[in-house]
Amino acid sequence: MPIHNEDIARAFDEIADLLEIDEANPFRVRAYRNAARSVRELGRELADMVAAGEDLTELPAIGDDLAAKIEQMVKTGHMQALDKLHRRLPAGLEPLMQLPGLGAKRVAALYRKLGIDGLAALRRAADAGKIRLLAGFGEKTEARILEALAAHRESEHRILRRTATAYAEPLVAWLRRADGVREVVVAGSYRRGRETVGDLDILVAAADGERVMQHLLAYDEIGEVLSHGHTRTTVLLRSGLQVDVRVVPRKSFGAALHYFTGSKGHNIAIRRLGQQRGLKINEYGIFKSDRRLDGNDETDVFKAVGLPFIEPELREASGEIEAARRHRLPHLIEADDLRGDLHMHTTATDGHADLRRMVLAARDYGLEYVAVTEHSQHLHMVHGLDAKRLLAQIDEIEELGEEIDGITILKGIEVDILENGDLDLPREVLSHLDLVIGAVHSHFDLPQKHQTARILRAMDAPCFSILAHPTGRLLGEREAYAVDMERIVEHARDRECFLELDAQPQRLDLDDRHCRLAREYGVLVAIDSDAHRPEDFANLADGVIQARRGWLQAEDVLNTRRLSELRRLLRRTMA
């Protein structure tokens, strides 16, 4: 079994948990957690770096000791340090740490005083009322543990950013109506543009916090109040979505917005920089020996540590601070930079509106060009096009193109990549088109080697312009299939074809790391709506956010090109 970065990160996190239960030096514990974060944020596989003999101590938060542990895990599949800890502390303790309300101290007490060594034992003790009798515990803590155990069954769930927007917007509007409220912004991972969010962090600028909180508690959608103070209140909406609302004075809004936007790793790095300059940075401002310097505006925080403004989408502690220091931050793409869309469907296959309505919707959205890209025959379920129907659609598109002004309709197809890497329609038919999008819609479970070879072979077909939704993931439903993305990106560069960032909210692949990889290799990314309905062109905005998370500039994106330039680039893929 190949070892992935996530396996290593989990091992480090588990060591941190067990060490903390064992009352080890808290900074040693933190070192493991920092390393886990660093490994997760790394764009490349550690196993590959080890194979290439690279120096892992170059990576942030990895020193000689942890580099050796990574190497050991990659080579043997085990980390002895973790195995050793497991001989002294049951493996069942680590899941206990994941329950809200339980940390190392309490887990240690439960284990040492009551012999609780896992979730099952915890439930038995809580049911029997034994926990409330422990020093430092009480009835409320015991009740909270029982609740946490019940919630644990439903497991952690993150929701699509798009779904979160539907909850966030009315709540923000509600909070704006509270007396004395100056500003309301959704911060956290939502503001950083993560494709899924676990909760909403809403920041409010107002003088009277308690007044805002009273207004919040009157919101119709609130299911439960988890905690309530005058600067911070946490509630669960009826939908189950957790919302943290924080109120700060207007003069602290910038510092608070920076702090609550995160990411955690980014904040820690910024505060460290501040510390080196003798500054204390918190959500209330920037301080030098208790004298407040600034904090009105988010840029104050960056200025204080000698950096230019860093866009929220970049704040993942994945090189943005170093890039800012060297003035190498990308000038990120904006939604207005897109001139067209290269992937959409109509009622000819699985779309919900006919060709005319879809094209008019694209024009209304402000696009200069749009490509019609139906599924091909292999997808029987959606009545995919065979050669005859495709040729008929080409005629239909040309007729409509004559008739409609203000937008150019390109002729394309989303052709299936068959199991052996062949395309689902012959070259003679595809060559009538302006572009060919290839996509995997079957055999998702091939081993990585085969899946990668299959896709590389498809990219070598004479007519192949863009690889659609390159990992096939459906967030919350289906994992990405196993592919070596670096090889695919490299091949796209050599083949002079393109990779898609599918902007459907549950797809959004390429993801941020893959976008950065494409940019490194100089492969242009197509941000496509994959629209099936007129309103789906709005997906493009979500795609742009993901592209920004992937450090893409307008020049890195295929469909920011003018039509003439786009046609030139596409023609090369159809030779």
Next chain:
DNA sequence: GCCGTTTTCGGCCCGACTGTTTTCAGTCG
């Protein structure tokens, strides 16, 4: 255990809320 414009030792981000405490520890973000 990591790290370095305080550089091989001595630091390590920082504040709010809860519960159980009678002045604060534990947890969380």
